[in-house]
Amino acid sequence: MGASFDGYCESYFTILLVYFGAKRRKYTGRWVEAIAMGTWFTYFLADSMATLVLSTLLRGSTSNELKNELIVLWTPFLLWHLGNPHNITAYSLEDNELWIRHSLGMVYQIGVAIYVYIRFRSNTALNAMALPLFISGVIKYAERIWALSCASPKQLA
Numbered sequence: 001m002g003a004s005f006d007g008y009c010e011s012y013f014t015i016l017l018v019y020f021g022a023k024r025r026k027y028t029g030r031w032v033e034a035i036a037m038g039t040w041f042t043y044f045l046a047d048s049m050a051t052l053v054l055s056t057l058l059r060g061s062t063s064n065e066l067k068n069e070l071i072v073l074w075t076p077f078l079l080w081h082l083g084n085p086h087n088i089t090a091y092s093l094e095d096n097e098l099w100i101r102h103s104l105g106m107v108y109q110i111g112v113a114i115y116v117y118i119r120f121r122s123n124t125a126l127n128a129m130a131l132p133l134f135i136s137g138v139i140k141y142a143e144r145i146w147a148l149s150c151a152s153p154k155q156l157a
Helices: 001-022 031-057 065-082 093-120 123-148
Strands: none
Touching: 031 065, 031 093, 065 093, 065 123, 093 123
């Protein structure tokens, strides 16, 4: 139950982040503060939930082959999630300065994802589908770091 609940929470925060990320610049009502707080809250919780889900998957047992296949398939989607939606890469301009910290986190998360993939892999069709998703998830996550570094105030000056 733990990994599936964590996965649902992570997906929920991603959906909220996409919604609030699109609304935060366009909304001009009396709820501007609520939209801003909702965006800030989901922006910071989204990465934490992905880390929590990866660590929960890492603790998984190797007793059930179908469960192992799903664990291997979940891992690339978490890397996709860590790449963030395109409508909000950083919450504010100051967040772009943290691209080095995000790059170190990316190395760690990719390392954990590779370990989970190797530990739970088997010769099935789901594992064959997971490899291209894994590669594209790494590219999407690296694209986020690249966007943060290009938009940092030191690069813009």
